[in-house]
Amino acid sequence: MLVYTIKRLLWIPFIILVVTFFTFLIGRLGPGDPVSVAAGQIRNPILLEQVKIEKGLDKPILIQYFKWLSSAAKGDFGESYIYQGYSISELIFPKMWISAQLGMLALLVVFGLGIPLGLMAASLHNTWIDPFIVSLLLFFRAIPVIVIIPPLLWLFAVHWSLLPVGGWEGGIFDIYWLYEVIAIPILNPHVYLPVFALSIGGFGGVARLVRITALEIKNEAYITTAKSKGLSDTKVMLGHILPNSLLPLVTVIGFALVGILEGAFFVEVLLGIPGIGRFTFEAVKSRDYDVILAMTAILSTVFIIINLIVELLYTKIDPRIQLDEGIDG
Amino acid sequence: MTFLDDSKNNKHVDTLEENYKISTGGNWNVFFKRLIKKKLGMISLIIIIVMYSAGIFAPIIAPYSYTEQNLERSLEGPSQDHWLGTDRLGRDMYSRVLYSIRTTLIVTFAVIVSGSLILGTALGLIAGYRGGTTDTIIMRIGDVFASLPGLPLLILVNAALSPKIDQISIWIDSNTFINDFQASGAASYITIFFALSLFSWVSSARLIRSQILSLREKDFIMAARSIGMKQKRIIFRHLLPNISNLLILLISSSLGAIAGSEIVLTWFGVGVQPPAASFGQMLYAGSGTRTFQTYPHLLLVPAFFVTLLMFAFNILGDALNDVLRRD
Numbered sequence: 001m002l003v004y005t006i007k008r009l010l011w012i013p014f015i016i017l018v019v020t021f022f023t024f025l026i027g028r029l030g031p032g033d034p035v036s037v038a039a040g041q042i043r044n045p046i047l048l049e050q051v052k053i054e055k056g057l058d059k060p061i062l063i064q065y066f067k068w069l070s071s072a073a074k075g076d077f078g079e080s081y082i083y084q085g086y087s088i089s090e091l092i093f094p095k096m097w098i099s100a101q102l103g104m105l106a107l108l109v110v111f112g113l114g115i116p117l118g119l120m121a122a123s124l125h126n127t128w129i130d131p132f133i134v135s136l137l138l139f140f141r142a143i144p145v146i147v148i149i150p151p152l153l154w155l156f157a158v159h160w161s162l163l164p165v166g167g168w169e170g171g172i173f174d175i176y177w178l179y180e181v182i183a184i185p186i187l188n189p190h191v192y193l194p195v196f197a198l199s200i201g202g203f204g205g206v207a208r209l210v211r212i213t214a215l216e217i218k219n220e221a222y223i224t225t226a227k228s229k230g231l232s233d234t235k236v237m238l239g240h241i242l243p244n245s246l247l248p249l250v251t252v253i254g255f256a257l258v259g260i261l262e263g264a265f266f267v268e269v270l271l272g273i274p275g276i277g278r279f280t281f282e283a284v285k286s287r288d289y290d291v292i293l294a295m296t297a298i299l300s301t302v303f304i305i306i307n308l309i310v311e312l313l314y315t316k317i318d319p320r321i322q323l324d325e326g327i328d329g
Numbered sequence: 330m331t332f333l334d335d336s337k338n339n340k341h342v343d344t345l346e347e348n349y350k351i352s353t354g355g356n357w358n359v360f361f362k363r364l365i366k367k368k369l370g371m372i373s374l375i376i377i378i379v380m381y382s383a384g385i386f387a388p389i390i391a392p393y394s395y396t397e398q399n400l401e402r403s404l405e406g407p408s409q410d411h412w413l414g415t416d417r418l419g420r421d422m423y424s425r426v427l428y429s430i431r432t433t434l435i436v437t438f439a440v441i442v443s444g445s446l447i448l449g450t451a452l453g454l455i456a457g458y459r460g461g462t463t464d465t466i467i468m469r470i471g472d473v474f475a476s477l478p479g480l481p482l483l484i485l486v487n488a489a490l491s492p493k494i495d496q497i498s499i500w501i502d503s504n505t506f507i508n509d510f511q512a513s514g515a516a517s518y519i520t521i522f523f524a525l526s527l528f529s530w531v532s533s534a535r536l537i538r539s540q541i542l543s544l545r546e547k548d549f550i551m552a553a554r555s556i557g558m559k560q561k562r563i564i565f566r567h568l569l570p571n572i573s574n575l576l577i578l579l580i581s582s583s584l585g586a587i588a589g590s591e592i593v594l595t596w597f598g599v600g601v602q603p604p605a606a607s608f609g610q611m612l613y614a615g616s617g618t619r620t621f622q623t624y625p626h627l628l629l630v631p632a633f634f635v636t637l638l639m640f641a642f643n644i645l646g647d648a649l650n651d652v653l654r655r656d
Contacts, residue, residue, distance in 0.1 A: 146596050281597065
């Protein structure tokens with residue numbers, strides 16, 4: 001276990017190196033070089049040359065890369081071209097915090113709603129409620145976020161004027177941490193739509209998984225035993241079926257996070273939330289290479305670490321899985 | 330947004346592997362009989378076939394060209410001349426929907442053939458059959474791709490790549506006998522196709538590798554080897570036919586994911602570039618709140634078709650899953 005963990009930890013920097021190097025290569029090599037982007041409207045060859053030297057783009061690619069890497073390791077990703085005068089890390093980290101707040105809330109909703117709904121469907125398996133929930137889940141799973149937000153936004157913000165048209169005011173976690181955790185998400189109307197939009201996909205998936213697992217467990221011998229001892233259905237549900245159907249959910253945490261992060265790219269653009277999703281959108285539109293590069297590095301790092309944690313967590317919970325064999329087959 | 334989930338879902342695949350162990354090499358007749366019994370699955374299949382054929386025959390069916398503008402009749406609602414209305418530039422929405430299906434179809438087909446089928450199957454086969462160092466190298470590369478966030482990285486890679494491809498296509502226009510390469514928008518298809526293939530091979534390679542690992546030890550492969558059969562023949566005659574069910578499942582499960590990725594990437598502005606028609610573009614054009622309030626058809630038309638397609642893919646995927654794993 002320890003050896004495995006260390007192996008995986010050593011694996012992380014390697015992946016990050018490979019990924020950032022290739023992104024760097026794509027950005028720097030070939031036509032459409034960053035010099036012309038950096039220079040903006042300047043088309044004077046002497047000035048172009050000057051910009052090139054100023055940004056260190058005249059040096060060999062490997063030297064450029066290691067220069068970038070060493071400053072990136074210190075949290076310095078260079079300057080943004082769109083927001084002149086700001087450093088990228090100055091811009092990215094506050095935006096990441098906004099996205100992270102929404103993401104955490106969405107994750108809470110995904111599991112907080114998904115698990116009860118899945119259990120409900122499983123326990124009412126032979127009634128009309130189960131197929132109803134299943135089709136509802138299918139709907140949530142299949143409908144793309146970019147399709148559902150505009151109508152919802154129109155309905156809630158314009159037609160009924162219940163929610164703000166978008167944008168972002170104040171955080172979820174600000175000063176009175178605990179108070180804000182409980183009160184502000186409920187009070188802050190800016191949160192509802194994005195959190196809903198971020199969680200629908202994952203929430204359908206979680207509920208579906210819980211339902212399937214719970215239905216399988218229902219047929220196990222120990223459930224029959226519990227029932228024959230005279231335990232009530234609720235007790236069997238909460239005491240035996242629920243804990244056991246949570247196990248496969250650990251693997252889903254990673255995917256739920258991926259889903260939420262992917263969703264953030266679209267939800268933030270549509271609802272005007274100044275998080276990393278929207279920042280990336282702007283950077284992509286204006287071909288801001290350094291931002292793209294920084295985003296690639298940060299996102300890959302975050303993901304690899306999440307993946308590792310989920311994997312380790314899974315082995316911890318389910319001892320049947322042995323990692324050392326699992327990886328090499 | 331869980332479009333890429335199916336293709337990137339390695340844990341999911343791992344658990345699936347168990348279920349398919351027996352099902353491969355199953356009887357095709359049995360398989361089809363079971364599938365026909367799944368009513369919803371069949372309806373989905375029909376929807377997909379109808380939509381795809383509409384996409385294939387778009388140039389024949391479409392009443393207008395997808396680039397034909399008529400600014401005097403822009404932003405009109407449905408009428409007899411324009412069944413689904415017109416967009417901001419007065420282009421016929423119905424024609425654009427048909428061409429969008431065509432775009433999705435082209436991208437999906439190209440990515441599945443190159444990424445999932447050729448690259449994924451070949452690498453999975455080699456890794457599983459050869460084993461040893463080859464296996465380790467291939468699967469490690471796969472690990473790298475699998476541990477990366479798919480869609481965000483696709484966006485970023487596409488954003489970094491597309492100006493290069495643009496420049497290359499301008500070069501092709503001016504230096505080779507091919508003209509109008511830049512204007513045709515083919516370059517953006519190539520970018521998106523390249524980026525999606527890069528990420529889609531991993532899950533199929535993993536699934537196929539695990540299948541080959543268990544098949545390799547079966548008696549008939551041993552027998553084939555013991556009579557001195559060539560490796561090529563063993564792979565093409567004995568191993569490939571035995572994983573054909575698995576390939577169907579792989580294709581059906583990645584159809585929706587790839588179509589979704591194309592739409593979403595285009596929506597983000599890094600996919601298929603204008604003037605080519607794509608659902609992503611249509612959805613983006615119609616998604617402003619004010620726009621939606623005044624001209625709801627701009628969003629509702631593409632939204633209807635995209636949702637229908639996604640539903641069909643999901644239900645068909647579930648049905649095939651049931652059919653193939655029931656052994």
